[in-house]
Amino acid sequence: MFAIGVEGELMPQQDKIIIQDFNFHYSVLLALHNIHLTIKSNEIFSIFGPSMSGKTTLLKSLNRLTDLIFRVRHTGAIFLDGKDIYDPEVDVTQLRRRVGMVFDLPTPLRMSIFDNVAYGPRLGGIKEKKRLTEIVEKALRSAVLWEEVKDRLHTSALRLSGGQQQRLCIARVLALEPEVLLLDEPCSGLDPISTLKIEESLIELKKEYTIVIVPHNVQQASRISDRAGFFLSGELVEVGTAYQVFTKPKDKRTEDYVTGKFG
Amino acid sequence: MATPARYLTQKIAKALVWSAALSTIAVMVLILFKVLSEGLPSLGLRFFFDSPKEMGREGGILPMILGTAALTAVALSVATPLGIGTAIFLREYTREGRISRMIRFGTDCLAGVPSIIFGLFGFVFFVIYLKMGWSILSGGLTLAAMILPTIISTSEEAIKAIPEKYREVSYSLGGTKWQTVIHTILPSALPGIFTGIILSIGRSIGETAALVLTAGSSLLMPTSLSSPIRTMSVHFYILATEGISMKMAYETGAALILLVLFVNTIANWLLNRYVRHRS
Numbered sequence A: 001m002f003a004i005g006v007e008g009e010l011m012p013q014q015d016k017i018i019i020q021d022f023n024f025h026y027s028v029l030l031a032l033h034n035i036h037l038t039i040k041s042n043e044i045f046s047i048f049g050p051s052m053s054g055k056t057t058l059l060k061s062l063n064r065l066t067d068l069i070f071r072v073r074h075t076g077a078i079f080l081d082g083k084d085i086y087d088p089e090v091d092v093t094q095l096r097r098r099v100g101m102v103f104d105l106p107t108p109l110r111m112s113i114f115d116n117v118a119y120g121p122r123l124g125g126i127k128e129k130k131r132l133t134e135i136v137e138k139a140l141r142s143a144v145l146w147e148e149v150k151d152r153l154h155t156s157a158l159r160l161s162g163g164q165q166q167r168l169c170i171a172r173v174l175a176l177e178p179e180v181l182l183l184d185e186p187c188s189g190l191d192p193i194s195t196l197k198i199e200e201s202l203i204e205l206k207k208e209y210t211i212v213i214v215p216h217n218v219q220q221a222s223r224i225s226d227r228a229g230f231f232l233s234g235e236l237v238e239v240g241t242a243y244q245v246f247t248k249p250k251d252k253r254t255e256d257y258v259t260g261k262f263g
Numbered sequence B: 001m002a003t004p005a006r007y008l009t010q011k012i013a014k015a016l017v018w019s020a021a022l023s024t025i026a027v028m029v030l031i032l033f034k035v036l037s038e039g040l041p042s043l044g045l046r047f048f049f050d051s052p053k054e055m056g057r058e059g060g061i062l063p064m065i066l067g068t069a070a071l072t073a074v075a076l077s078v079a080t081p082l083g084i085g086t087a088i089f090l091r092e093y094t095r096e097g098r099i100s101r102m103i104r105f106g107t108d109c110l111a112g113v114p115s116i117i118f119g120l121f122g123f124v125f126f127v128i129y130l131k132m133g134w135s136i137l138s139g140g141l142t143l144a145a146m147i148l149p150t151i152i153s154t155s156e157e158a159i160k161a162i163p164e165k166y167r168e169v170s171y172s173l174g175g176t177k178w179q180t181v182i183h184t185i186l187p188s189a190l191p192g193i194f195t196g197i198i199l200s201i202g203r204s205i206g207e208t209a210a211l212v213l214t215a216g217s218s219l220l221m222p223t224s225l226s227s228p229i230r231t232m233s234v235h236f237y238i239l240a241t242e243g244i245s246m247k248m249a250y251e252t253g254a255a256l257i258l259l260v261l262f263v264n265t266i267a268n269w270l271l272n273r274y275v276r277h278r279s
Helices: A055-062 A092-098 A113-123 A129-142 A162-174 A192-205 A218-224 A242-247 A252-258 B004-039 B045-049 B062-093 B098-112 B115-129 B136-160 B164-172 B177-206 B209-214 B232-241 B246-278
Strands: A002-004 A010-012 A015-026 A029-040 A044-048 A072-080 A099-102 A180-184 A210-214 A227-232 A235-241
Touching: A015 A055, A015 A210, A029 A055, A029 A072, A029 A210, A029 A235, A044 A055, A044 A218, A055 A072, A055 A099, A055 A180, A055 A210, A092 A099, A099 A162, A113 A129, A113 A162, A113 B177, A129 A162, A129 A192, A162 A180, A162 A192, A192 A210, A192 A218, A218 A242, A227 A242, A227 A252, A235 A242, A235 A252, A242 A252, B004 B246, B045 B062, B045 B246, B062 B098, B062 B136, B062 B177, B062 B232, B062 B246, B098 B136, B115 B136, B115 B209, B136 B177, B136 B209, B164 B177, B177 B232, B177 B246, B209 B232, B232 B246
Parallel strands: A044 A210, A044 A227, A099 A180, A180 A210
Antiparallel strands: A002 A010, A015 A029, A015 A072, A227 A235
């Protein structure tokens, strides 16, 4: 398999994330059951399915945000570049910098646009003003927001529109220079034009990042993903290339969901 | 369409809530009017900058103002970090369990203890046992114990009100727990925490019983943290109850009210500025 790089070159794709026999429990509720899945570098992988199927749980397991929840447990393993992320020696903050996450609703922190994007780098210990300015500009450009906000970087992020706020959240994650981007229904509260802008930037971003997205509907999944996995009640029903999953699904349940018979 | 009965209920309810609100305001206005009308007319600037003479029959209340301010400062500088720290511990560093329940039970008890008991404790522990004597320090530490529950519970409420998503964002950007507390949680909770501090300042300035026992009733100008002092409220109490001078008592009362108003106005102004700056 090959992906197209920043300069249009062909790059061999590697197995970026390998999920092996992964089970996840909330208290007594089994949220993910026996997941085996490989996500390749520089692809957009869609995790789709009806609500309560474990999509967000899987996403949050990939950067261990599930650690914040009380009374959860898991079995199995998740490897990032061949290293188990649940290994006791793993520095969780470091892991979260490598695997950045964008949430379903825009969540700007109550500070300026600049400070929002600089939040992660600052926590990482970067203090030099010039370096921060560079990082912020680069991140905002990658998230296709720079032109709209470059003259008001120091005004409150809360004054941006919903679509701009969500791109700000993407920029905030990009400022960490992660390797993997997790997006949990990033367009769920947005209008079609903002959605289009975010989708365009994602397709641009996959040249540099591995993207795992929970799309907010089947149409979005089919528009942007390279490969997709269909989840139902905590199980991975089917996985394949986007073309195959959305046009010639092998499993009856996938077909019913994709064609809108339920969901 | 409202039936006549419903219409009547509406009217009665409206009358009730209006009269409740109006009587509250009336009580407030009455108290303020009484004290200010007795105290203000003869109150001059000199009163704020003079030492008392002849047991307070003449002169001003400068030592009391300074003493009250120093006492409040000591109490706040001890109780604020302790209180905020405890609140952060309760909300961010521990799950709901035996320890958190014990701490909450403790602070609730502390909040319900009459102030004279705090005074007795302060007298026995700080004044006698630790040999601090009647002093700003003894009084301030006693006050700190009294305002601690307020600061803990208001800070805890303020931290609890912060949406979970802000924590998630901070952690997802590679923040440690401490970084999340410092950069996300405290800045958002600050207005609420500030409210608790303002309430505590009011309580510190108004406290009397506990301070007679721990800070003393000296008329001298305080020179250090171990100086005995007489707070404005204690001064007011002594002037009025020992029949020294009702006129001076009212003047002290008026000065006390003005001081509290002044502190609250400044605090609110600072708070508004902070909130505006952040949004």
